[in-house]
Structure formats: C-alpha cells, structure tokens
Amino acid sequence: MIFVISFLVYFGLDLTPGDAVSHMISPELAATITPEKLEAMREAYGLNATFLERYWIWLTSCLKGDFGYSMAGGVAIKDIMVKTIPATLELSIVALIISTILGCSLGILSALKKGSATDSGLTVAGMAGVSIPEFFFALVAILIFGMHFQWLPVGGRLLPHYETLLDRIPNIIMPSMVLALALTAGAMRYSRSSMLDVLSREFIKTARSKGLPEWRINILHGFRVALTPVVVLIGFRLPLLIGGSTIIEQVFQWPGIGNMFIRSVRASDYPLVMMISLMYVFVVLTASLLIDLLTALIDPRVRLGKE
Amino acid sequence: MKKLIAVISLVLAQLLFVSTVSAQATNSNQLSDPRVRQALCMAIDMELIKSTLFEDQIIVADSLLPNGPMKSPNLPDYSYNPEKAKALLAEANWDNDRVLDTVFYYGDQLTSDLMAAIQGMFADVGVKMTYRLLQGDVGAQLNSVPEDGVNGPAAVDYDLGYGARGAMVMQEYYNTFKTGLNPQTPGNPKMDAMIEKINSSADPEVLKPYFFEIQEYQMNEVNICPLYYQKLFIYESDNVDRNGGAYGNAQYNYNWDITNWKVNTGTMQTNTGPTEFFEQPWYNLGLWIHNKIVFDRLLVSGGAIGTDIGVSMAESYEMSADGLNLSFKLKPGLKWHDGTDLTVKDVAFSLRLAMKSPQMHALVGNTVSSIVGAEAFANGSTDDVSGIKYNIANREISIEFAKLDPNVLTTFTQFAILPESQLAGIDPAQLQQHPFWQFPIGSGAFKLEEVKMNDFAKFVPNEDYHGGVANFDVLAYPSYDGDGNLIKNAAAGKMDYGFTKNVADVGALNAMSNMMTKAVDIPYTRMLWIMQYPKP
Numbered sequence: 001m002i003f004v005i006s007f008l009v010y011f012g013l014d015l016t017p018g019d020a021v022s023h024m025i026s027p028e029l030a031a032t033i034t035p036e037k038l039e040a041m042r043e044a045y046g047l048n049a050t051f052l053e054r055y056w057i058w059l060t061s062c063l064k065g066d067f068g069y070s071m072a073g074g075v076a077i078k079d080i081m082v083k084t085i086p087a088t089l090e091l092s093i094v095a096l097i098i099s100t101i102l103g104c105s106l107g108i109l110s111a112l113k114k115g116s117a118t119d120s121g122l123t124v125a126g127m128a129g130v131s132i133p134e135f136f137f138a139l140v141a142i143l144i145f146g147m148h149f150q151w152l153p154v155g156g157r158l159l160p161h162y163e164t165l166l167d168r169i170p171n172i173i174m175p176s177m178v179l180a181l182a183l184t185a186g187a188m189r190y191s192r193s194s195m196l197d198v199l200s201r202e203f204i205k206t207a208r209s210k211g212l213p214e215w216r217i218n219i220l221h222g223f224r225v226a227l228t229p230v231v232v233l234i235g236f237r238l239p240l241l242i243g244g245s246t247i248i249e250q251v252f253q254w255p256g257i258g259n260m261f262i263r264s265v266r267a268s269d270y271p272l273v274m275m276i277s278l279m280y281v282f283v284v285l286t287a288s289l290l291i292d293l294l295t296a297l298i299d300p301r302v303r304l305g306k307e
Numbered sequence: 308m309k310k311l312i313a314v315i316s317l318v319l320a321q322l323l324f325v326s327t328v329s330a331q332a333t334n335s336n337q338l339s340d341p342r343v344r345q346a347l348c349m350a351i352d353m354e355l356i357k358s359t360l361f362e363d364q365i366i367v368a369d370s371l372l373p374n375g376p377m378k379s380p381n382l383p384d385y386s387y388n389p390e391k392a393k394a395l396l397a398e399a400n401w402d403n404d405r406v407l408d409t410v411f412y413y414g415d416q417l418t419s420d421l422m423a424a425i426q427g428m429f430a431d432v433g434v435k436m437t438y439r440l441l442q443g444d445v446g447a448q449l450n451s452v453p454e455d456g457v458n459g460p461a462a463v464d465y466d467l468g469y470g471a472r473g474a475m476v477m478q479e480y481y482n483t484f485k486t487g488l489n490p491q492t493p494g495n496p497k498m499d500a501m502i503e504k505i506n507s508s509a510d511p512e513v514l515k516p517y518f519f520e521i522q523e524y525q526m527n528e529v530n531i532c533p534l535y536y537q538k539l540f541i542y543e544s545d546n547v548d549r550n551g552g553a554y555g556n557a558q559y560n561y562n563w564d565i566t567n568w569k570v571n572t573g574t575m576q577t578n579t580g581p582t583e584f585f586e587q588p589w590y591n592l593g594l595w596i597h598n599k600i601v602f603d604r605l606l607v608s609g610g611a612i613g614t615d616i617g618v619s620m621a622e623s624y625e626m627s628a629d630g631l632n633l634s635f636k637l638k639p640g641l642k643w644h645d646g647t648d649l650t651v652k653d654v655a656f657s658l659r660l661a662m663k664s665p666q667m668h669a670l671v672g673n674t675v676s677s678i679v680g681a682e683a684f685a686n687g688s689t690d691d692v693s694g695i696k697y698n699i700a701n702r703e704i705s706i707e708f709a710k711l712d713p714n715v716l717t718t719f720t721q722f723a724i725l726p727e728s729q730l731a732g733i734d735p736a737q738l739q740q741h742p743f744w745q746f747p748i749g750s751g752a753f754k755l756e757e758v759k760m761n762d763f764a765k766f767v768p769n770e771d772y773h774g775g776v777a778n779f780d781v782l783a784y785p786s787y788d789g790d791g792n793l794i795k796n797a798a799a800g801k802m803d804y805g806f807t808k809n810v811a812d813v814g815a816l817n818a819m820s821n822m823m824t825k826a827v828d829i830p831y832t833r834m835l836w837i838m839q840y841p842k843p
Contacts, residue, residue, distance in 0.1 A: 017443020024666060024739075027412045028471060029590070030446025033672075037665035038446075044736035073584030074740020080583065083760060147798045154799040155792065156784065160757050160765045253785065253792055255761035263582060 002281055003059075009277045010055050013270055019047050020071040023267045045071055058274060068271035070264070077275045080260060085279075087157055088249070088256030092241035094176040099183030100234055106184070107191020107230075108223055114196060122188065129185025138178045138251040145174060155253035175252040179245055183237060190233050194226040201225075228295065235291035239284040333493075334459065337402060338466060339839045344529035346395035347467075347837070348385040350432040351425055353534060355387075360420055361535070364810040364826070368533035370522045371472065371480045373830045375611075376511070379519035382526050392432040401434070409438040409835075411469040412445045417811070422469065425835075436467070449490065456487030456494045459840030463490055468836035471537070475559055475592075475612045475670055475721070475830070476714040477514075478505050481521055484530065491836045492530040509630045509713045532835040539829045540813045544803040545821050546571045555610020556829045557806040559593040560721055562607045562617065565600065566752050566772065570779035575803045578793060580764045580783030584744040588723040590666050596783045600766055601644075601749035602723035605635050605654070606716060610827070613717040620649070620724065620750065620773065622702070626716070633715060634705040642771040643726050644754035651697040651704040656727035658706070659684065659692055663735035674718035679707045724750065753781055761785050797822055 021041045025033060042048050046057070061068055067077040110122040146154035153171050162168055198204065199222055207217045246258030253259075257276060264272035332340040353367040366374065369382050407429070411418055422438040429436045441448050449470070451462040468491070474480050485502050486494020501524060504517040525531070541557050543549075548571075552564035568575070579595045588598045606624065609615030618624065622638045641649040661667060661675045662685045675681060679694025697704035708715070729743050746755060752774060753766035766781040784801065786792035794815045796802045802822075807813065808831070816822045 019444065022444035022446055025446055027441075027445040027449050028473060029669070030450050033446075033665070033667075033669070037667075040736055041665045044734070069740065070583060072739075073744060074737065074742070075583060075745065142795060147795070150799060154795050154801065156762055158759050158762050160763065160782070255759070255785075259761060260583075 005281050006278055014051050018268055020268045067275050070272045071269045072267050077272055084257040084260045088242055091175055091245055094172055095179035099180035099187055103184040103187025104191045107188040108195050110192040111195035126185040126188050129181050134182055135247050135251055137181050141174050141178055157255055175248050175254055179248045190230050194229050198222045198226040232291055232295055239287040242283055243280045334841045336841045338837050340399045341529055342395040342399040344837050346392040348532040349388045349392040350428050352387040356424055361810050366536040368535050368832055370526050370533055371832055372522055373536050377477050377518040379522040381523055389432050403433055407436040407466040409436055409467040410441050410465040412441045452490050453840055460843045461838055461840035464843055466838050471833045473831040476717055491838045493839055506713055534833045537808055537831040537833055539806055539808055539827045540824045541806045542816050542822055542824045546803045553610045554825050554827055556612050559612045560599055561610050566775040566777045574780045574782050576782045576801050577804045578784055578786040580785045582761045582785045585747050587739050589671050590668055592668050592721045600753040601747055601751045603751040604720055606719045608720035616716050630711045631708045637702040638773050643750050644748045649750050650699045652699055653727050654704050654724055655695050655697050657725045660735055664738045670718050671722050674712050674715050677708045677710050677712045679709045
C-alpha cells in the first residue's frame with residue numbers, strides 16, 4: 001500500500017508545474033540569470049533525470065534508510081521531521097485531550113438531559129462547532145484574546161526565554177482550543193447518541209431495579225459501554241489531527257509538520273513532500289490497526305479469528 | 308519664395324513618409340506596430356487606478372526609470388486618452404476580434420483587481436483582453452528568449468505580461484533589451500549601441516545624457532508600457548527610535564546606523580526570520596534581517612542605493628581612472644563572530660565562490676564575472692583567478708577587471724563577505740545546501756545567538772563590531788511581506804521594525820496607535836511587457 005501511494009504522490013508532484021529551481025529563482029531574477037546557470041542548478045539537484053529514474057533513486061535511497069535532504073536548504077529530512085513532529089504532536093495531543101474530556105462530558109450531560117434546554121443548546125453548539133471552519137474560530141480567537149485583550153500570544157511556539165514546559169502553556173492555549181473545538185462537537189454528538197442508546201438497554205433497567213444510585217448507573221454502567229464507539233472515533237482522530245492541524249499551524253505560526261508540508265509543496269521540494277506524505281500514510285495505517293485491536297479489546301463481540 | 312515652399316513641402320512629405328513607414332507593424336503580430344502599443348498605454352487610466360485600487364500609494368510611471376536625476380525631461384506623453392487610443396487603433400487597422408492574452412505572476416488580490424480594471428479600460432477602446440496567473444516554471448514561461456533575437460518567432464506564448472523590474476542600478480532596466488536577451492522586444496543595433504553607452508562609464512554625470520537618450524528612444528518605441536513606480540514602506544513601533552539613522556531602500560543594504568538605534572524594551576522584534584535555513588546573502592541582497600545585520604560589506608551605500616558610498620569593513624579603497632582596477636585595504640582587527648580573524652583571503656574566497664555559484668543577484672554576478680580570469684575559473688579550466696591579488700599582512704586586496712563594470716562600487720556595498728574557514732571546499736552549485744546556513748557566522752553588527760527554525764531567531768550585539776556596539780537584541784519571526792502575519796503580529800505588539808510594499812498593510816499599520824510607516828521611493832517599476840515578436 002505504501003509503495004503504491006508513494007508512487008502516486010511522486011507522480012502527482014511530477015505533474016505539477018515547475019520544479020524546485022523555478023521556485024528558488026523568482027521571475028524577476030530569472031530574467032537576469034543565464035539558462036546555463038539554471039541548467040547547472042537543475043543538474044546539481046538531479047532534476048534533469050526522467051521521472052522514473054528520479055522515483056527509483058528516491059525509493060532505493062529510502063529503502064536503505066537514506067531519506068534524503070530538503071532541496072531548498074539541504075537539511076536532512078530526518079532532522080526536519082525530528083524538529084517539526086514534536087510540535088505537531090504536542091498541539092494535537094493537547095487538542096485531543098481537551099476535546100475528548102469536553103466532548104464526552106457534554107455528550108453525557110446532553111443525553112442525561114435529553115429534550116431539555118441544555119440538550120437543545122448543546123445540540124445547536126455542536127452543529128455550529130462542526131459546521132464553522134476552524135480558521136474562522138482561529139481568527140476570532142486571535143482578534144479577541146490576542147489583539148484586543150492581549151491575554152495570549154497570537155502565534156509561535158517558543159521564545160528565547162522559555163525554559164520549562166510551563167513557559168510554553170500560553171502559546172498552546174489558543175491553537176489547541178481552536179483545534180479542539182470542532183473535535184469537541186463531534187465527540188459530543190457521538191457520546192450523546194451512544195449514551196442514549198445504552199440508557200435504553202435492559203441492563204440499565206436492571207441496575208436501576210437494584211436500587212443503585214443514578215450517578216453509578218450512568219457513569220459505571222452506562223458510559224462505560226457507550227465509550228466503545230467514542231474510542232474508535234477518538235482513535236481515528238489522532239492521525240487526522242496530525243494531518244489536519246495544517247491550517248491551524250498556518251494561522252498560529254505553529255512550527256509543526258503541517259506548516260512545513262505546505263511550504264515544501266509550494267517549493268516543489270520533492271524529497272520533503274514525499275517523506276511527509278508517507279509519514280501521514282504510515283500514521284493512518286498504524287492508527288487503523290491499533291483501533292481494530294483496541295475495539296476488539298473493549299468489545300467482546302469484536303474478537304478476530306473467532307466464530 | 309516658391310522654391311522655399313517647395314523645399315519645405317518636400318521635407319515635410321519625406322518626414323511624413325518616414326513617420327508612416329516606421330509607424331506600422333514590422334511583422335505578422337499587430338503589437339509590433341508602435342501605434343497599437345501607444346494606444347494600449349493611452350487606454351489605461353493610471354490616475355484612476357492609483358486613487359482607487361492603490362489608495363494613492365503609488366507613483367504613476369512615465370518610463371522604465373524611476374523619477375530622479377536620470378529621468379529625461381523630454382518623454383512622450385501617454386497619459387489616459389481613450390479617444391486618441393481609439394484613433395490610433397483605427398489608424399493601425401486593429402483587429403477587433405483579437406483577444407490579448409495577458410499573463411502575470413503575482414497571486415494577490417490586488418493584482419487580479421488591477422487586471423480586471425485594465426481589461427475594462429481596454430474594452431472601452433475596443434480591445435479584448437483575458438488574463439491568467441502563471442504557475443510553475445514562471446521564469447521560463449515569461450522570459451525565454453527567441454533563437455532569432457531580431458525576427459523571432461517568440462519563444463513564449465502571451466501577448467502582454469504584467470510584472471516588475473526592481474533595480475539597484477539604472478543599467479539593470481535596459482541591459483536585458485540587448486539583442487538576443489529580451490523575450491518580447493526584437494533587438495536592433497541602435498538600442499544595442501545605446502546600451503553600450505549607458506555601461507561605458509562609472510561616472511553618473513557622463514552617463515546622464517545616455518540615459519536620457521535611451522529612455523526617450525524606448526518610450527517613443529513603446530517597447531513596454533510603464534504603469535507605476537511602487538513605493539516601499541518602512542514601519543516601526545514606538546518602541547524604536549532610529550536616533551537620526553537614515554531611512555532608505557530597505558530591500559538592500561544601506562547606512563542605517565543600527566548600532567545607534569534606541570530600543571526601549573531592549574529587544575527589537577521583526578519579521579523575515581528563517582523557516583528552514585538562512586538564505587545565502589548574495590541573492591536577495593537585503594531582504595532578510597540576517598542579510599543586513601549578520602553579514603558585513605566592504606563598502607556602505609546611502610539610502611538611495613549607489614549614492615553616498617563610503618567605507619564599512621574597508622579602511623580605504625582606490626579605483627583607477629579607467630575603472631578597471633579596484634583595491635581595498637581592510638580595517639585592522641576585523642573578526643568573525645566566532646572570534647577568528649577576517650582577512651583579505653576571505654574576501655578573495657568570497658569572490659571566487661560567487662563566480663561559480665548560480666543563485667546570484669545580477670549586480671553581483673556582473674561584477675564578479677568581469678574580473679580578469681573569472682571565466683576560466685568559472686568553467687574549471689584554472690584553479691585561481693589571476694585578477695585577484697592580496698596580501699594578508701598588509702590587509703590589501705586588488706581586483707583587476709577585464710571590462711568596465713559601471714556599478715562595481717555599488718556591488719561592494721551589497722556583497723557580503725563569507726568566512727572561508729566555514730565554507731572551504733563547498734560545491735558552489737549547492738551553496739545554499741551547506742550546513743553553514745543553519746547557523747551562519749558573519750562579521751556584522753549582530754551575531755546569531757539562538758535559532759529555532761520556523762519559530763524565532765535571536766541575534767545579540769557583536770562586541771567586536773568595527774562600527775560600534777548596539778545595546779539591544781533582535782528577535783526575528785518567520786513572517787514575510789504579504790503573508791498575513793505582519794498585521795496580526797503588529798497589532799499584538801510583536802513587531803517593531805520591518806518593511807512592506809503592500810498598500811493594504813500600510814493602511815492597517817497606520818491605524819495602529821503604536822505603529823508608524825514611512826514611504827520610501829525605490830527603483831521598482833511595474834509595467835506591461837508587450838510581445839512584439841511574431842507568435843510562435
């Protein structure tokens with residue numbers, strides 16, 4: 001699967017107009033550079049070889065563990081990834097934690113208060129959260145909390161005087177909250193419907209007939225069972241977050257892999273685009289596998305290899 | 308009396324004939340007819356565009372050259388005149404069914420709006436036009452020159468091109484019109500001779516009449532339709548006081564006296580920090596903050612690049628009367644940021660490296676390729692450059708040129724000297740790919756202390772700097788002109804200095820109580836290139 005996808009991505013990149021050199025040399029300066037010098041640059045970067053030759057060189061190098069170098073700046077791709085992936089993971093995980101806690105809590109509340117004003121309000125908020133694009137929330141948040149009140153930094157992840165994790169908290173609040181917003185809405189809707197489904201089951205009635213306190217019925221009996229589809233949803237969210245935080249990274253100048261991906265695509269930096277794409281593919285495939293295993297673990301009905 | 312009238316009539320008739328002959332298409336492309344090109348220029352109401360789209364923040368252009376001492380006082384008037392445009396088109400038998408294909412390479416909304424405005428104005432005089440954004444290898448699609456630089460056909464496929472020519476030295480505006488070098492305008496011996504003249508001296512007073520001549524010729528021929536001169540806007544927060552330091556063309560390096568600036572907070576925040584690497588300083592000469600503060604040059608220019616040239620790292624310099632020999636003596640005690648000595652050997656190394664490196668500003672490329680022995684060195688037939696001689700102990704280096712470069716002194720106000728100890732043995736074709744550009748070491752007023760790529764770069768004062776020691780740090784974020792983060796950062800108090808050419812930014816910055824902008828006239832001309840070769 002990975003080989004097929006890598007070929008398709010490489011092929012797609014090859015179809016895009018221009019190459020790394022045409023990005024490096026602006027149109028205005030290109031008018032003053034001789035074609036021979038441009039040719040020398042293309043030769044030096046190996047851009048004059050045919051598509052298949054370039055793909056083969058890239059693939060065999062990868063298989064040998066040599067991921068290559070960014071064409072634009074000559075930095076080893078593994079170094080770029082080592083620097084950018086932690087930033088994206090940090091943002092994604094914080095967003096995932098926030099959205100999971102908030103989404104599940106509000107979903108349960110909504111289910112328990114079904115038909116009430118609280119339920120209706122949360123349903124409307126959930127729809128809004130899912131429907132309105134993230135960048136809009138991001139811009140509104142920057143306008144209010146960054147520019148008007150100046151409570152939070154408008155962008156960036158680190159500063160020279162940041163030494164501890166605590167120093168970095170103000171920088172991550174806005175991007176992670178915005179990223180978590182849409183996810184919260186989704187998790188809330190899932191939790192609500194799952195909880196409602198569970199609350200109508202026979203074993204809940206049995207628990208009530210035993211005189212158990214309501215909180216115990218809802219949380220220990222109800223929510224635990226309702227959790228299965230929510231876990232699947234959250235599991236699928238992590239790879240999506242890693243790839244899907246690109247816009248938030250752009251708006252908040254967050255130095256993550258999504259930001260780098262956009263830059264490398266714009267610069268036709270083939271080696272970097274390829275490795276980031278493959279990383280996304282790998283993460284999604286791995287997450288799918290883990291979710292299958294986790295689902296089987298939580299839900300006894302989903303046991304692989306058993307009748 | 309009758310004889311006199313007859314003679315005058317004959318002369319007038321001949322003049323009329325000559326005029327008629329020259330004012331017609333020279334090939335199958337109707338745009339080769341000067342009357343059509345004049346009509347297109349006259350169809351555009353640049354004053355209206357200036358006051359609406361550009362909020363009066365541009366200067367309407369009347370030639371390629373910006374306003375200044377080299378501007379000819381005798382240029383033809385192509386200001387908005389739709390009736391005259393219609394008459395010229397009728398006279399030239401313009402094909403009303405022809406649709407002019409216009410290309411541009413700026414992806415911003417303002418450019419699209421400008422294209423729409425020009426399209427409407429052309430329609431008013433009966434000229435149809437479409438426009439499209441070039442993508443991919445824009446340089447090749449825009450600038451490929453025909454094999455036959457006189458008769459064509461064109462090597463590129465468009466009728467009009469909207470773009471800019473930014474120049475530090477005035478010759479840059481015309482040198483590309485030499486036969487065989489221009490993608491739109493067929494070469495001719497007269498133009499070639501005029502180009503030779505404007506490159507024949509380093510003395511501006513000598514060159515002035517030649518610039519007048521070439522400007523008048525080009526505008527009579529209307530090889531291009533000049534639209535406007537773009538301004539550059541320097542913005543500063545109230546945290547910064549230049550302390551009398553000059554404002555100049557911030558795209559390049561000039562004497563801005565940064566070591567004497569006062570910064571209230573002790574840290575000056577700015578943009579153009581690195582995302583993945585620090586760009587080498589010989590391409591976009593002063594675009595990035597590190598170009599200006601980490602690296603140093605032998606000479607220094609005034610705010611208008613190429614004027615008021617003085618010394619920086621050089622203690623003195625001397626140029627021969629014929630302009631073919633230039634020597635420098637370095638100031639004593641110059642150091643790199645790592646504490647090692649900076650010598651004339653580094654200067655020689657930098658010149659040799661620049662001869663082979665392809666990603667190079669035209670100004671620098673022209674100077675280094677003019678040095679005696681440069682060609683043989685660049686093509687690998689020799690290991691050294693015979694035109695460069697130096698004496699480390701005396702701190703002296705002399706450079707001999709094979710041909711006159713009228714802007715050689717300007718080059719040395721922009722040409723950053725790089726450390727041989729860090730870059731020796733490098734493949735010049737991959738200069739930018741060297742690890743040096745992850746943490747560059749220069750000899751400028753500030754040295755890099757810490758960098759987190761795509762996050763920030765912190766520069767601290769260089770205590771060994773020959774021009775005094777600043778008393779503030781510089782913190783650069785990875786934000787650029789037109790990327791949307793400038794306004795956000797400025798509004799949040801994260802921007803103390805920078806420059807932009809975006810007029811929308813200027814309005815937003817001026818609305819902030821803590822920010823000011825200062826307009827600087829720069830040589831940056833936006834124009835319509837007109838394809839005069841036959842279609843490919």
